Amino acid sequence: MSDFRLVSKPALSDRTPIVGKHISLEALPEGHVILVMGKPGAPAAETQPVSLSDGQPNAVRTAGPGQWLVVGDQPRTQKEIEALFTELGADIYGVDQSAGRVRILVHGTMVERVLGKGTSVDLAATSFPVGSATVTLIGHIATHMTRTDVFAFELMVLRGFAESLWDDLLEMCKEFA
Amino acid sequence: MASLVPCPHCGARPKEEFTIKGAALARPTPDAGTEAWMDYVYLRDNPRGLYEEYWHHTSGCRRWLVVTRDTATHDIEHSRDVALSQLTDIRP
Ligand SMILES: [Zn+2]
Numbered sequence: 613m614s615d616f617r618l619v620s621k622p623a624l625s626d627r628t629p630i631v632g633k634h635i636s637l638e639a640l641p642e643g644h645v646i647l648v649m650g651k652p653g654a655p656a657a658e659t660q661p662v663s664l665s666d667g668q669p670n671a672v673r674t675a676g677p678g679q680w681l682v683v684g685d686q687p688r689t690q691k692e693i694e695a696l697f698t699e700l701g702a703d704i705y706g707v708d709q710s711a712g713r714v715r716i717l718v719h720g721t722m723v724e725r726v727l728g729k730g731t732s733v734d735l736a737a738t739s740f741p742v743g744s745a746t747v748t749l750i751g752h753i754a755t756h757m758t759r760t761d762v763f764a765f766e767l768m769v770l771r772g773f774a775e776s777l778w779d780d781l782l783e784m785c786k787e788f789a
Numbered sequence: 790m791a792s793l794v795p796c797p798h799c800g801a802r803p804k805e806e807f808t809i810k811g812a813a814l815a816r817p818t819p820d821a822g823t824e825a826w827m828d829y830v831y832l833r834d835n836p837r838g839l840y841e842e843y844w845h846h847t848s849g850c851r852r853w854l855v856v857t858r859d860t861a862t863h864d865i866e867h868s869r870d871v872a873l874s875q876l877t878d879i880r881p
Contacts, residue, residue, distance in 0.1 A: 677850060748806065749806050
C-alpha cells in the first residue's frame with residue numbers, strides 16, 4: 613500500500629482552454645483509442661476497423677498503410693474491448709491505447725494558419741479534406757492529425773507529450789486568440 | 790541534404806520526420822565468406838551521383854523506404870516502400 617493516494621487524472625486537466633472568435637483550443641475527453649493493425653493492401657482490411665467504432669463521424673482514422681486508430685469520447689472497459697477484438701478477422705489485430713494517447717481539438721477559421729506553423733502537410737481543404745488523417749511532426753512532436761470539419765482538426769499525441777504539444781499550440785494560437 | 794523527402798504514402802515531408810539508416814546494399818548470402826561480409830558491414834563506396842539508401846518515416850507512417858538520392862545535387866529521384874515493393878527490391 614502506498615503512503616499517498618494515487619489519483620488518475622486527465623493529462624491536460626490543469627490546462628485552461630482557449631475560446632476565441634477565430635481560434636479555440638480544448639482537450640477532448642479521454643475516452644477510447646484503439647490501434648488496429650492489418651496487412652497493408654489486404655482487400656478486406658479497410659472495412660474491419662469499422663466494426664470496432666462507436667459509429668460517430670471520423671471515428672475510424674487512417675494511421676499509415678494497414679493501420680487505423682479507432683477513437684471515441686466514451687471510455688470502454690477492458691472486457692468490452694476484448695469482446696470487440698474477437699470480431700476482427702484473421703491477420704488483423706487491435707491494441708487498446710486509451711491510456712496512452714491524448715486528443716486535442718483545435719478549431720476556428722484560423723486553424724490552418726495555426727497548424728501551418730508546425731507542420732509541412734498541405735492543409736488546404738482541397739488537398740486535406742474533411743476525414744483526412746495523417747501522422748506528422750508538429751514542431752518536434754510526432755502527432756496524429758485528423759480534419760474533422762472544415763475549420764476543425766483533432767490532434768492525438770502520446771500522453772507524455774500532451775503538455776508540451778499543448779504549450780506549443782498556445783504559442784501558435786496567441787496571435788489569433 | 791535534401792530537405793523535402795517524398796514518401797509514397799504521405800507525400801513530401803521535411804527530412805526531420807525521417808531517420809536515415811544508410812546505403813541500401815544487397816545482403817550477401819549467409820555462406821558468402823568473410824570478405825563479402827566485411828564489405829557489406831563496414832565498407833561504403835561514397836559515390837558521386839545517384840545512389841539508394843534506407844530512410845525510415847519515423848514521425849509519419851513509420852514505413853521503411855528506399856530513397857534514390859543524388860549526392861552531388863541532393864535531388865531525390867525516387868522513393869519506394871521496401872516491404873510493399875519486394876519485387877523491385879535490391880535484395881537478391
Ligand atoms: Zn510516410
